[in-house]
Amino acid sequence: MSKTYTAKDVAEHKDEKNGGVWIIVDNGVYDVTNFLDEHPGGAKILKRMGGKNASKQFWKYHGDGVLKKYGPKLKIGDLAETAKL
Template sequence: MKSFTIEEVAQHNKPNDLWIIVDGKVFDLTDFVSEHPGGKKVLVKIAGKDATKKFKQFHNDAIMQRVGLPMQIGVIGDADGRARL
């Protein structure tokens, strides 16, 4: 899986290019924005950021397994693959 920096994820902060971080994993939600049950505004507010705390407030682990994992594009890490959160 590809490694990204927090700074790289931060560049993807618009509705038509929207990435987030949850538990050190990077998700591309660009194609999901219009389908999100909570609405587009919710995702746009956290675009390009670590959304772990907010995500866990409103979702359980089953949602991540069923809906989230297919959108995972990488992890946060350095060149050696170690987490950099």
């Protein structure tokens, strides 16, 4: 069973000093802390998006193949459903 996280949980992980760098892509939560130095676009953009929903920026620069290749090793859970009011 996959772990679920709230957007608040993810927001608490915005840099390496505070539990790592997590991002949201679609409904997945990814820990990119150990991928910072490997990211072809550089660590800066991942650090800038740390703790946030990076879906728009991710899909602007990446195809589905990137998520299929790297997603399984970086995904730590799913974003919890929140009530829409």
